[in-house]
Amino acid sequence: MPEEMSIFPRIALKPEVHDYLRNVFINKEVLAAVSQGEAEQRFQRLLSCLSHPPALTCVRASTHLASLEEIQHRLGEELKQQQKCDSQSEDISVTILPHPHIPDVLLLPVIGPRPVVQLTSEVIVGAQCGSAVLRGAHVFAPGILATPKFMKTGDAVSVFSDLEGKCTRGNKDFKGKKVFVGNGVAEMDRSNIFCSDEPVKGVGIRMVEPLYQSPSFDGVLPSLAFLQNLPSVVVGHVLGPRPGERILDMCAAPGGKTCHIAALMGGQGEVVALDKIRGKVERIRQNAKALHLDCIKAHCFNSIKAVCTDQAQDTEGPPFPPQSFDRVLLDAPCSGLGQRPSMVCTWNLKEICSYQPLQRKLFHTAVRLLKRGGVLVYSTCTVTLSENEEQVAWALNTFPCLTLQPQEPHIGAEGMLGAGLSPEQLRLLQRFSPELGWSAAEARGEDDSPTEQPESPTPLAHRANKDTIGFFIAKFLKS
Secondary structure, eight states: OOOOOOSSOOOBOOHHHHHHHHHHHTOHHHHHHSOHHHHHHHHHHHHHHHTSOOSEEEEEEOTTTSOHHHHHHHHHHHHHHHHHHOTTSOOOOOOOEEOSSOTTEEEEEOBOSOOOOOOSSEEEEOHHHHHHHHTTOOEEGGGEEEOOTTOOTTOEEEEEEESSSOOOTTBSSOOSOEEEEEEEEESSOHHHHHSOSSOOOSEEEEEEEESSBOOOOTTSSTTTEEEOOHHHHHHHHHHOOOTTOEEEETTOTTOHHHHHHHHHTTTOSEEEEEESOHHHHHHHHHHHHHTTOTTEEEEEOOGGGOBOSOTTSOTTSSSBOSSOEEEEEEEOOOOOTTOSSOSBOOOOHHHHTTHHHHHHHHHHHHHHHEEEEEEEEEEESOOOSTTTHHHHHHHHHHOTTEEEOOOSSOOSBOOOSSSOOOHHHHHHSEEEOGGGGOOHHHHTTOSOOTTSSOOOHHHHHHHHHHSSOOEEEEEEEEO
């Protein structure tokens, strides 16, 4: 099948991972419902859209601290001031619109791809850094791999993302595969980036002509505006936390969903956040303090071991007795194959498939810790069947006490065929499938996308609901 032209090449996968994913999207159940050609086209669109950024930036507003209208106004003023301070940046008006169906979400259209002329001086950054640039970030010094030999502060440079992970740090003339992400101005000399005895911090390249124009949120209204992918915000609403409840977030880092749950409760009740990495737990505590959410109790603990058999166990911290929580969020560790933009995945098939057993161990603990009549929400940011619909089929078979529940809001697609679930069960699932609403023409800026003229909230929200990261949500009730 000839490759449909787009700004960036399709995500680079190891051959074994490519074939595995292709079999996921062209399985027997899918082929019983659509043609081979249609299934193949969906898979190819997925590979293309994963390497491109979503068309909109989603901001979750801290509506427990201020009204959405006030945050919208203050955010607009902050971003205008940001543009004035960056004298070299183009004067581009910022459109901020509320999502018509989700009461704490603001949407900002991403402008791009833009006709940016490449310069002769080139800076190479790592793939993760390049992806962040495509979503509005400046280039921080640790992400820089190669620069011109005599680069000085103030030099204008073109920034490229290393596609294959082959650029060595300190390289002066990289010849490997790379993609252009925009132009910027050096904030540091080359010698300061690569020759310092101490780890270098701070902005290394300030982006002034990014290929995709999106505001930088570094230091912008840190307690009121939180950058978060739309499906991740939907998860909190689907969980449906209520004031006074005790809720567990099993895999809480970096804490965005934890804070959202606490905010939806109005800070009334208790949200227990667990994570294995101490530094990440401290970050959750810092975020909770900044957002004035005293009901969050974060603990460094392995969630698999979070249930104890002693009913008299002190319930202030883990492990907890069975049936300790009204609601449980299991936003499980996963292969992350729904993240965007992602131009390369270096994992092998063994690594991709290693998450299903871990997720099931966590699921066992979640069900034990959930009260009867309580709600369990399971979510991932990946596109595989084995970590999503197959996990649901396994859970329903393993735990007769669980039943699938309707989700509100339900703005994504239904579950995907291939795991033996019934049509009714698939409709209760929510899979955000960006390939279903994506085209290379949109990625090239050749449609009527929200890049120049502000759109009304409804068409904008429709596009925001479709053009997301890949994500999966299932909601269960324990009887």
